[in-house]
Amino acid sequence: MAAALAVNHLWKSFGSGLRPAVRDVSFAAAPGEIIVLLGPSGCGKTTTLRMVAGLEQPTDGTILIGTEAAYDSKQRINVAPQHRQIGMVFQSYAVWPHMSVAKNVAYPLARRGLGRAEIARKVEEALALVGLEDYLDRSVSSLSGGQMQRVALARALVYEPRIILLDEPLSNLDAKLRLRLRDDLRTIIKKLGLTALYVTHDQEEAVVIGDRIGVMKDGELLQMSAAADLYNRPADAFVAHFTGVTNMLQGRVRSRSGGTASIELSGGAGPILATLGKDVADGEAVSVGIRPENIRLLDTPPSSLEPDQHRARVVERRFHGGQSVYRVAVLGTELDVVELGTMPRFDQGHEVTLTLPADLCWSFPAEASTDRR
């Protein structure tokens, strides 16, 4: 099936002396897919979204919405925003406070010249979808932030756009509302089968909302994958850190067998086994990321250690209610290990056997990590 949205080799420069805000970004969204652009402030995610919307003109590249070119630098195609059939929701609610809820949502339909009865029906449908069917005649200024954002969403959905673009739509809400609307947003978008491009700097939000997540830094799209791949197979150390990997080991590839490398750690300890990332060569310096939840601790020492097992000692234990966080001395360094459960298993000083599962230890070139950080 053709992509619902395809962005190819997109560039944006705001001035000749400046670093390009967006550098050679390409991705495609399948129909009904929610793509999230994730990254720190200033990485170019909003600029990318605004180019898709037609609010910013690319310096180079193409944008296809469905099978139609919305922008093509070579063919001089630049479809106006109002003709791209997109719905948009921004961080600032962008609703009109002096109008009623119904009037706000009806606005895009009235502009398109639909009849009154049809407008009324569509407005009611859109408001029911966002859970505001009882608020039709309320003035928008009397609503909470979360309700205003629902009005903005209803207005973006009411004329059945081909794709919906959302730029940090939850940022202005308090924590509790943010969590509720976060779940609702995904449910609503999925119910309508809409293709969505969603911008956020919040890693957890990205994981909950997105089918695939693209991590951006300095205008580049570093990796676009399903959340689980991003977590377990980060392309480089920046992606690993941004998705919250806290354990990072440094070493060198000693040998490889299939997709697994034997890695000697920088201090001479090891070897450990890790899955080979893209572009990792023999003898090369690598970083190895392993998430605290993926390390296993064994109480009773086995008679002989497996290649992925190492002797370790608990140096610190913090109990967080539903989980225990251990700081463990192993392989000449210290690692964090998280175990779920309301009963901590080990005290400080406890000798344990630690497993670093090779399929969950992910290696990438060390140069890339220093470059990106």
Ligand code: ATP
């Ligand atoms: P944030 O989350 O802070 O909005 P972002 O990842 O969305 O960040 P962009 O807003 O896309 O980042 O900005 C990318 C870069 O482009 C930044 O360095 C920014 O200063 C620059 N930039 C954005 N808009 C303009 C503009 N109109 N003129 C000049 N520079 C701009």
